[in-house]
Amino acid sequence: MYLATMSNVENPTEKTLAELGVHTPEEVTTLFVELREKANKEQRWIDKPDKFEQFRVKWIGRKSGILAQVTENWLKPADVDLKRIVGQVLNEFRSHLQRLVDQAQQGLDVRAGQAADVRERVDLSLPGVIRPIGSHHLIRQVFQQIEDIFVSIGFSVVEGPEIETPYYNFEALNIPEFHPVRDDMDTFYLELPKGAAVPLLLRTHTSPMQIRTMEKQKPPVRVIVPGKVYRRDNPDATHSFVFHQVEGLAVDTDITFCDFTGTIDYFVKQFFGPSVKTRFRPSYFPFTEPSVEFDVSCPFCGGSGTAAGGGTCSKCKGAAWIELFGAGMVDPAVYGFVNYDAKKVSGFAFGIGIDRLAMLKYGIDDIQVFFQNDVRFLRQFP
Numbered sequence: 001m002y003l004a005t006m007s008n009v010e011n012p013t014e015k016t017l018a019e020l021g022v023h024t025p026e027e028v029t030t031l032f033v034e035l036r037e038k039a040n041k042e043q044r045w046i047d048k049p050d051k052f053e054q055f056r057v058k059w060i061g062r063k064s065g066i067l068a069q070v071t072e073n074w075l076k077p078a079d080v081d082l083k084r085i086v087g088q089v090l091n092e093f094r095s096h097l098q099r100l101v102d103q104a105q106q107g108l109d110v111r112a113g114q115a116a117d118v119r120e121r122v123d124l125s126l127p128g129v130i131r132p133i134g135s136h137h138l139i140r141q142v143f144q145q146i147e148d149i150f151v152s153i154g155f156s157v158v159e160g161p162e163i164e165t166p167y168y169n170f171e172a173l174n175i176p177e178f179h180p181v182r183d184d185m186d187t188f189y190l191e192l193p194k195g196a197a198v199p200l201l202l203r204t205h206t207s208p209m210q211i212r213t214m215e216k217q218k219p220p221v222r223v224i225v226p227g228k229v230y231r232r233d234n235p236d237a238t239h240s241f242v243f244h245q246v247e248g249l250a251v252d253t254d255i256t257f258c259d260f261t262g263t264i265d266y267f268v269k270q271f272f273g274p275s276v277k278t279r280f281r282p283s284y285f286p287f288t289e290p291s292v293e294f295d296v297s298c299p300f301c302g303g304s305g306t307a308a309g310g311g312t313c314s315k316c317k318g319a320a321w322i323e324l325f326g327a328g329m330v331d332p333a334v335y336g337f338v339n340y341d342a343k344k345v346s347g348f349a350f351g352i353g354i355d356r357l358a359m360l361k362y363g364i365d366d367i368q369v370f371f372q373n374d375v376r377f378l379r380q381f382p
């Protein structure tokens with residue numbers, strides 16, 4: 001007996017056509033029409049991804065979806081004379097279900113897009129968001145102060161590579177291989193492919209730019225070179241393996257030691273204030289002759305060596321002076337590397353350690369804070 005409708009049969013797709021009493025092509029078509037309407041109705045209720053997934057699994061799920069059941073229970077065991085029509089209608093039904101799934105997916109995509117539009121809509125009537133403005137790192141600020149001072153007396157600012165060849169970092173600065181001064185500047189060499197023409201290293205000072213600058217231009221030269229330098233120094237309160245220097249170089253036909261001391265004195269007084277005193281001590285650098293170390297009177301104890309509350313000043317350790325940087329008159333040997341005539345030109349050079357300079361000026365007792373990027377420290381120097 002044919003059951004005119006599926007509504008009075010529980011799970012009709014789990015039964016065979018014979019069990020459902022379906023024997024004619026018309027009855028087969030009717031069965032599929034009812035199934036199709038059921039699917040249409042359920043698809044209209046899909047409004048969320050989880051409902052979509054339930055629908056998809058229920059209807060076209062590979063293992064136990066209704067489509068799989070229809071194939072298994074209606075098509076496979078169908079009588080020979082019904083098989084062709086069942087197969088044909090089943091194919092149409094399969095395409096129809098796929099269309100329903102695709103449409104539902106598109107519907108969900110559109111809904112998601114609309115929701116995102118609403119979320120992202122810009123309401124121009126709302127007050128603006130005020131973002132906190134950052135500031136330059138203290139080291140950059142100090143670079144700027146130094147640049148301003150030297151530019152005001154006719155120097156220009158140039159920059160150079162942090163990766164150098166031994167020639168520029170050492171040899172052309174009159175530091176041949178095996179010179180003991182290289183021990184003080186042990187550094188990081190780059191791992192290069194086998195057969196590389198020259199070794200490369202992270203520059204240990206900004207002095208290579210003396211050579212690069214003089215190679216490029218004839219006297220008069222007046223430059224400063226701010227930048228990062230690297231050494232294999234163990235970190236402590238005054239040492240870091242990366243730190244900052246400003247190199248200075250002035251070369252002309254008539255530069256004297258007086259020009260040199262006057263320039264340095266002017267810079268220090270501009271930077272620390274007029275009350276600091278300065279002094280030179282003899283020193284040694286292979287690329288300057290004579291060479292000096294340059295000290296300032298301790299800005300913390302006013303050059304007395306005694307702390308404000310009595311006792312020894314902890315910053316200068318009672319010495320009343322603090323070493324600032326190395327400098328000197330350019331060694332004539334260096335001119336030989338850049339084709340300057342040592343008989344006609346003279347000049348001076350200096351290399352200031354910026355981190356220690358900043359520590360002195362701003363009363364910072366540990367160089368490491370410059371590299372930790374702790375905003376509590378950075379915010380103190382807006």
Ligand code: FA5
Binds near residue numbers: 206243324326327354
């Ligand atoms: C030089 O680097 C020379 N190139 C300076 C120079 C230039 C001399 C031109 C003459 C003519 P020195 O090794 O002393 O010199 O370093 C200069 C400054 O760098 C020091 O005074 C110190 O302030 C700073 N410095 C050196 N090593 C470190 C370190 N590991 N961490 C932080 N600052 C350092």
